[in-house]
Amino acid sequence: MTVESGGATTAALQDHASQAPGTPGTPGEAGGLVQLLTPEGERTDHPGYPLDLPAADIRGLYRDMLLVRRIDTEAISLQRQGELGIWASLLGQEAAQIGSARALAAHDMVFPTYREHGVAWCRGIDPAKLLELYRGVSHGGWAPEEHKFGLYTIVIGSQTLHATGYAMGIQRDGAVGGDGAEAAIVYFGDGATSQGDVNESFVWASVFNAPVVFFCQNNQWAISEPLERQSRIPLYQRARGFGFPGLRVDGNDVLACYAVTKKAMQAAREGQGPTFIEAFTYRMGAHTTTDDPTRYRLASELEMWKLKDPIERVRAYLVRTGQAGPEFFAEVDAEADQLGSRVREACRTMSDPPPLAIFDNVYTEPDAIVAAEREQFAAYLDSFVDGEGEGR
Amino acid sequence: MTTLTLSRALNEGLRKALENDPKVLIMGEDVGKLGGVFRVTDGLMKDFGENRVIDTPLAESGIVGTAIGLALRGYRPVCEIQFDGFVYPAVDQIVSQLAKMRYRSLGNVALPVVIRIPCGGGIGAVEHHSESPEVLFTHTAGLRVVACADAADAFTMIQQSVSCDDPVIFFEPKRRYWDKGEVDTAAGVADALPLDRARVALEGADVTLLCYGPLVRTCLESAIAAREDGRSVEVVDLRSLSPLDTEVITASVRKTGRCVVAHEAPVYAGLGAEIAARVTEQCFYCLEAPVLRVGGFHTPYPPSRLEEHYLPDLDRILDAVDRTFGY
Incomplete structure (x- = not known):
């Protein structure tokens, strides 16, 4: 015996079908793309984001971007030379990362993906720690609270919930509004916006009005999948459906990324809740060193984005306005050379952890199972009388 | 000694944990005003406020993921997953994040999160309400997995779990929630049998x-x-x-x-x-x-x-x- 089911109402389906599809890549609400520095290095104004940075600060942003690009270049070479297992390049995303990270207060908390080398740089993480992860020496291992910078998160989007929970903790500590107010910022990519966790974090942040900023680097590609496979509408418009503001910023414009992040973080600290920032940028390199982008995208696309290089436009601006001369650029280049050689040296002199480190830090104290396995494995290593078991 | 149901003993244990440490939070679906579908958290929101007893949106991964964030901020969240069969959406956060964070951070991060899961069958429920998924978690290093069987253990083990600095998956035998037992609610947990002992x-x-x-x-x-x-x-x-x-x-x-x-x-x-x-x-x-x-x-x-x-x-x-x- 069967019982009749309710069935679907076709009216609702037709209603959906009648809606015009959105057009990815077209800024709509919130006044379109926020840009303060054109690809040609022309300074423009935006009524919502007045910015008057001293020359020294702009030179500082240039320096940061150039240095993290150097770290990135060195890391790719080290991978090619067999010193790293893999590397996820940030090439092209320097402005999004440096601009947003330099807009943070020291006590704001950051939750990164695995590509946030520029943000890590701004939070004082030793680049060697990043290499450790990609060399396979550790899983990262820095102290998040010490740097206010969470561990690199490889599972896509998981950290958005951590940031939101952390922000709920800020609320419970009474650290919203007033002096010393805090906020959290979480980085993720265009691909991550399809993840359940990211959407759940939007719900949580919205209904609890949590002091968290969602900083999405839309670099157009999730490995081989273009943005069109993730969304039919511009990503920043998603925020509206969750009940908080979203905006799109030129992700290759370090000044604009700085300005929008500064404002969004301030709003979060003051108790105005979350903001979604879509930094419209481009992954100029491969997804990682194992990837081959020529299989899925046109060279002409990359050529077009090269004209929008985040570093070149700042250099052009500094030169044009006389805020920096050849001496400054030579200094930064020399500093980059030194940094590059330190990165190489750090990588090549990095020692592997001893075998028994496998068993460390699984629990607060080794539990009975881990302790027994550690003991057995140590005895096994010691059983090699020729000395191969030494150094455990 | 007081005669309590297992559900009530858990409630009393959670109450003690909330009283003893202001960082302890309760979070989950229907844990606040309703007091949980098995009434384990009955009255806790009324007594400890909405900041500490949180009715969350309906998303299990979200519950565990935000609990991790709260723990990173120094809190001790006790999450309720309403039924065993609903834990699977949260398994990624539990297995890939909660269990591994101490290891990944080389000991720099502790995540004292408790995840309470009513488990097992025998109550005539519809599907997904009677499962026993404990080995998913025993197979995951970094988690402590415990199961209480009577009111006295429920009272002490939930408190021990909350004060444990490692994440604990806490299984509650749902068909025994209404079994009664003698519980010494005045006793502290310091002298109780440790959490990892049979x-x-x-x-x-x-x-x-x-x-x-x-x-x-x-x-x-x-x-x-x-x-x-x-x-x-x-x-x-x-x-x-x-x-x-x-x-x-x-x-x-x-x-x-x-x-x-x-x-x-x-x-x-x-x-x-x-x-x-x-x-x-x-x-x-x-x-x-x-x-x-x-x-x-x-x-x-x-x-x-x-x-x-x-x-x-x-x-x-x-x-x-x-x-x-x-x-």
């Missing part, structure tokens, strides 16, 4: 019956019934499923020479398999018979009209006990 629930001489959670009562009843056949059954309540207290287990098996493991979860690749392997390895010369297992079948949990056949009951447990005397 307990001999009933002493015996001829065969060891290992169990946890909802089957502890069934096994105790089986042991009493076995006396009619002149068999003295020792019942061990494992309490901690990860780590296993092999000391208590092997001491008992060395004494009796026979061992049966009973759980509601499917036998195949279940916790009983791990126990059988360890007992065989460590008690090989004391064993009079192979270690036998009784449990659910390698099938999805059946419709509730069939669950009495699926769940190990007194007769199936005694059948296994009998078989250990046939070798």
Whole structure:
């Protein structure tokens, strides 16, 4: 015996079908793309984001971007030379990362993906720690609270919930509004916006009005999948459906990324809740060193984005306005050379952890199972009388 | 001593934890105003406020993910997953994030998060409300997995779990929520049996019956019934499923020479398999018979009209006990 089911109402389906599809890549609400520095290095104004940075600060942003690009270049070479297992390049995303990270207060908390080398740089993480992860020496291992910078998160989007929970903790500590107010910022990519966790974090942040900023680097590609496979509408418009503001910023414009992040973080600290920032940028390199982008995208696309290089436009601006001369650029280049050689040296002199480190830090104290396995494995290593078991 | 249901004992234990540490939070679906679908958190929102007892949106991954964030901020969240079969959306956050954060951070991060999961069958529920997914978590290093079986343990073990600096998956036997027991609510947990220890629930001489959670009562009843056949059954309540207290287990098996493991979860690749392997390895010369297992079948949990056949009951447990005397 069967019982009749309710069935679907076709009216609702037709209603959906009648809606015009959105057009990815077209800024709509919130006044379109926020840009303060054109690809040609022309300074423009935006009524919502007045910015008057001293020359020294702009030179500082240039320096940061150039240095993290150097770290990135060195890391790719080290991978090619067999010193790293893999590397996820940030090439092209320097402005999004440096601009947003330099807009943070020291006590704001950051939750990164695995590509946030520029943000890590701004939070004082030793680049060697990043290499450790990609060399396979550790899983990262820095102290998040010490740097206010969470561990690199490889599972896509998981950290958005951590940031939101952390922000709920800020609320419970009474650290919203007033002096010393805090906020959290979480980085993720265009691909991550399809993840359940990211959407759940939007719900949580919205209904609890949590002091968290969602900083999405839309670099157009999730490995081989273009943005069109993730969304039919511009990503920043998603925020509206969750009940908080979203905006799109030129992700290759370090000044604009700085300005929008500064404002969004301030709003979060003051108790105005979350903001979604879509930094419209481009992954100029491969997804990682194992990837081959020529299989899925046109060279002409990359050529077009090269004209929008985040570093070149700042250099052009500094030169044009006389805020920096050849001496400054030579200094930064020399500093980059030194940094590059330190990165190489750090990588090549990095020692592997001893075998028994496998068993460390699984629990607060080794539990009975881990302790027994550690003991057995140590005895096994010691059983090699020729000395191969030494150094455990 | 006070007579409390297991559900009420958990409630009292959570109340103590909330009183003792302002960083303790309760979060989950319907845990606030409603007091939880099993009333485990009844009255806690009223007494501790909405900041500490949080009715969350309906998304299990979100519950665990935000709990991790709160723990990173210094809080001690106690999450409720409403039913066993609803934990799967949260498994990624539990396995990939919660369990591994200490390891990934080289010990720089502790995540003192408790995840309470009402588990097991026997209540005539619809599907996804009667499962026993404990081995998903015992198989994951970095998690502590425990199961309480009676009111007294419920009261102390939930408090011990909250004060533990490692993440704890806390299984509650839902068909035993209304079983009553004597609880000393004035006693502190400092002198209580540690969270990672097993307990001999009933002493015996001829065969060891290992169990946890909802089957502890069934096994105790089986042991009493076995006396009619002149068999003295020792019942061990494992309490901690990860780590296993092999000391208590092997001491008992060395004494009796026979061992049966009973759980509601499917036998195949279940916790009983791990126990059988360890007992065989460590008690090989004391064993009079192979270690036998009784449990659910390698099938999805059946419709509730069939669950009495699926769940190990007194007769199936005694059948296994009998078989250990046939070798």
